[in-house]
Amino acid sequence: MSPTQLLSTSISSSSSAFLAAPFAFKARNQNVSFASKTPSICTCAAAPQEQKTVYKTQVSRNANIAKLQAGYLFPEVARRRNAHMLKYPDAKVISLGIGDTTEPIPEVITSAIAKRAEALSTLEGYSGYGPEQGEKPLRTAIASTFYAGLGIEEDDIFVSDGAKCDISRLQMVFGANVTMAVQDPSYPAYVDSSVIMGQTGQFQKDVEKYGKIEYMRCTPENGFFPDLSKVSRTDIIFFCSPNNPTGSAATREQLTRLVQFAKDNGSIIVYDSAYAMYMSDDNPRSIFEIPGAKEVALETSSFSKYAGFTGVRLGWTVVPKQLLYSDGFPVVKDFNRVVCTSFNGASNICQAGGRACLSPEGLKAMSEVIGFYKENTNIIMDTFNSLGFNVYGGKNAPYVWVHFPGQSSWDVFQ
Amino acid sequence: MSPTQLLSTSISSSSSAFLAAPFAFKARNQNVSFASKTPSICTCAAAPQEQKTVYKTQVSRNANIAKLQAGYLFPEVARRRNAHMLKYPDAKVISLGIGDTTEPIPEVITSAIAKRAEALSTLEGYSGYGPEQGEKPLRTAIASTFYAGLGIEEDDIFVSDGAKCDISRLQMVFGANVTMAVQDPSYPAYVDSSVIMGQTGQFQKDVEKYGKIEYMRCTPENGFFPDLSKVSRTDIIFFCSPNNPTGSAATREQLTRLVQFAKDNGSIIVYDSAYAMYMSDDNPRSIFEIPGAKEVALETSSFSKYAGFTGVRLGWTVVPKQLLYSDGFPVVKDFNRVVCTSFNGASNICQAGGRACLSPEGLKAMSEVIGFYKENTNIIMDTFNSLGFNVYGGKNAPYVWVHFPGQSSWDVFQ
Known part of the structure; x- marks a missing residue:
């Protein structure tokens, strides 16, 4: 916040x-x-x-x-x-x-990173520019580890240097003319990147809010899930669950309501699932567990809090090809265009670490x-x-x- | 282009x-x-x-x-x-x-990367979020290696995941309402990121150019340096030397004219020096070799083509504190704000590689x-x-x- x-x-x-x-x-x-x-x-x-x-x-x-x-x-x-x-x-x-x-990062992961680094000094092991979208084996591993059975495919997944960075790239994709909603309180990068991109009005000192942003109040009284009947329609809805900073997680029933709300309004949900692996309850770990979510949501996530990668920098964003603008143009094509123009892919060394995270030993170490x-x-x-x-x-x-x-x-x- | x-x-x-x-x-x-x-x-x-x-x-x-x-x-x-x-x-x-x-990347560099990766699995060697602006020893080494005697200090330097990424962050800093000039031909990320940010008009098919962009023609006839008497004033001037793709490098006399042109017009030069270490002639390696440039220019550069870091991802941008907007506000403060909001620093592992690049052995290996x-x-x-x-x-x-x-x-x- x-x-x-x-x-x-x-x-x-x-x-x-x-x-x-x-x-x-x-x-x-x-x-x-x-x-x-x-x-x-x-x-x-x-x-x-x-x-x-x-x-x-x-x-x-x-x-x-x-x-x-x-x-x-x-x-x-x-x-x-x-x-x-x-x-x-x-x-x-x-x-x-x-x-x-x-x-510390589990040794099974750092040794994979070190091995990849050392390989870069050999002719056989060297690689230059990788795909902006990430290396295919890592994209495949993310799809099968976190989205198995959810209809998310390898080419829906974009590997990045972290969810925070992808949030700003998403804002570049959406541009200045969208309206946005955010949980209140929320992770500050959503609002700040929205202000930078020109989506908001001036800061209103009396209410301590920016104009044109829909703040969805989350309090103990509503179980930290907004009363959607009081939320105005916006183009974009940022939603983080498990939530930073309140620590609450939305239930399946709540997320089903959120997806329906987005569908009724024609909104796009930017779902931040960076803490999904911390879930103890049987709540959804991904928005794509909710039927129909692929038509109204994209999801961003990160290795930061799973493997201690806050300094290593590795995350991903899922943009389903079913997510379309009002003119029928797929959001994923514009996201791909911005990723190709404004980014050159996550570090190949760090991606080797990501693959190690998703090996059976890596998953055990992360847990x-x-x-x-x-x-x-x-x-x-x-x-x-x-x-x-x-x-x-x-x-x-x-x-x-x-x-x-x-x-x-x-x-x-x- | x-x-x-x-x-x-x-x-x-x-x-x-x-x-x-x-x-x-x-x-x-x-x-x-x-x-x-x-x-x-x-x-x-x-x-x-x-x-x-x-x-x-x-x-x-x-x-x-x-x-x-x-x-x-x-x-x-x-x-x-x-x-x-x-x-x-x-x-x-x-x-x-x-x-x-x-x-392949020289072994003196990859071994430093591997060592840092391995250290991350120990309590003493672990580090989480680093400074968004980059680790201080690397910023200091960049200042002393590339900008010695030019009045550029460690806190003018922002370490990044590459010049291409910084170009888009710079466009976010400048916003939609600036005008921009670009060498013609030029590296495509300048124009494309400008279009994405809304700085341009529509593409004009007859001349195959975007509206509102000032294309500075660089041809064999003008020695690949634009005829500034024919260039209209813009807020931003992208200038790459040694140039991608023409391979030409501007002389000291030409860059002095460019800086004077910017000063006369109150423009900001975004100087791309990603190929400076390829210079054979006695041309400037940095725009800051030109007196007064700190008041009208910032500079972006990269380890990609020096050490084979195209896949590793490491670069930097220099924003002198002397560079001011028309209201006197320092550009560096807004760049720092965007870097803090839209980026979380370059990977700590890659930054260890950057430091090794700038060691005496690393510099020899890069050359x-x-x-x-x-x-x-x-x-x-x-x-x-x-x-x-x-x-x-x-x-x-x-x-x-x-x-x-x-x-x-x-x-x-x-």
Whole structure:
């Protein structure tokens, strides 16, 4: 969620379960710091001071980017962390910021990556430009591992350097003239990329929302699934389940309603299933488990949280050939065109890692990694429960959503 | 260049010097095939046949993408290659299509990549999300290797998954309302990404150009440097030197004129220096060698053609903090915002390879790889010269530009 959304929601802090070691909160006001991954090189909130002697081009700044209210959330989290560390150099910081991974990548996967890297120094093992859409064996393995029996074929799958990157490529495909809906709260890249592409109006300070975006409220009261009878029609519906940041997962019945809602409205669902392997309940792992979804949905996912690939960078997006624009043109052809123009395929070395992930040994190793994070999630949930807070999520996702009554998110963060 | 540009230029074929082995053309009409790297999954030129029973969403297709006249050039080259191979299965295809690399990556580089991959399976060596802008040691090494003494600092440099990807991110930064100029002929990603972002008008079939783009004609007559007195002012000027595809490199005097032209017009130069290490003459390797360039230019580059990283994916873009929009806002802050929103950094494994490239052993190994391709370039030049063709480029770039009088590019290709 964006900082502004954080402030506007009554549920005021998300906690990532990606912790290196178990921990416990001792008391509500203890000096616990929240950290993120990396210092940002600059904050973008204020214009620089003008100097008379400075040369300026005559190129106008992109008015859409100027609409953005602050830096991307996680660099801002990092900035506050760093400021805190300067003030309290001895503070022991536990990162509850970005959902970063801390567990080593299973050796069966890294050895496959290393082997591919070494092969690149031989004439037989060398490969140059690969297919922009990804190497065929990996696309086939993704289809059979995650979409068996769902009618998704290898050529519906595009391997990428991560779901976040694909979200922006999808926005380029849709262009400036679509309208979009998003869960509230939600992963900030949906809204921010929409603003950058010019799909939104100005930021409205009174309601702390961007104009033209349909915010679908997800709260404990509605079980973190929006009341679709109150949601206006939009062209695009971003929907993440299991959800970042609330940790909730939509049921089969809820997703069936969502697909019907999209079909009634002629909308396209961008379904983010990056946490599907964390599911404990019998909820769908893919939107394509819902009959008819291929005509109204595409799906993006990632190896990041399954295999610790947050730094390695590997994900995929499924665009079924049945998904058509109003003029009957397949969305997949335009997505392919943007992928070919704006991307050159994921690194061949990382794709070797992806294939290893989907081998029988790799799948077993990934489920152990996921088990570790789920254990951490349980520790966080138990801790906050024992402190008397209302705790949501956690069961089907590595995210825990805690209610701090009467406090804004940034207040809790500080 | 796009297929349409190919057809409209009197210089009608580019030849890549990236060949696995020396070869010679025996005769002008010999059955030599031109191949590219990968089959495309679809061609996007024609709308599918409509069926009455098919469900369509009510989302309108992005009108900007619909302007594109054909698939991206290189998949089209691959499509024709594959059709040829089906017809003549025994044909020995020599790829003169996309500038792909064929030489193995030096072992000093792959071993560093493998080592980093293996370290990721240990608690000490593991890293998750890295800085979106790239790891600091690599940014520092790029600054000191390629920009020493030019006033470019580590925080001006953004490590990426390749120059092509950064070009699209730059287009997102600039938005739909800028005007752009491009060398004619040029690398097709500039124009195609501009069309996708909505910066252009419709394709004009009579002149085979997109409306609103300023095509800067580069021919043997003007030494492949545009006559700037005939170029209209645009916001953005894409300029690639050493040039893909003509193989020509701009001199210091020419680049000084280009920078002055940009300064007079308040334009921003996007300088593509992906082939700088192929320079034999004493021309600038970076636009920042020209005094004042930091106020009007940014630069994108790549490890692809230096170390055989076309499949590994690693590049960088330099955005000097001195480069300002008309309102004084630094371009680098908006580029950083887009990079943080639409990208999650280049793969940490590949960045380890980048650092190895810039070690003393890596630099020596890269110059040997470049030497190999330059030797191939010489063979191609000598061959076409001996056949009586006019041959350009080749000396400062891996590209050779051959004049086939009276024939269109696609005719020569076929």
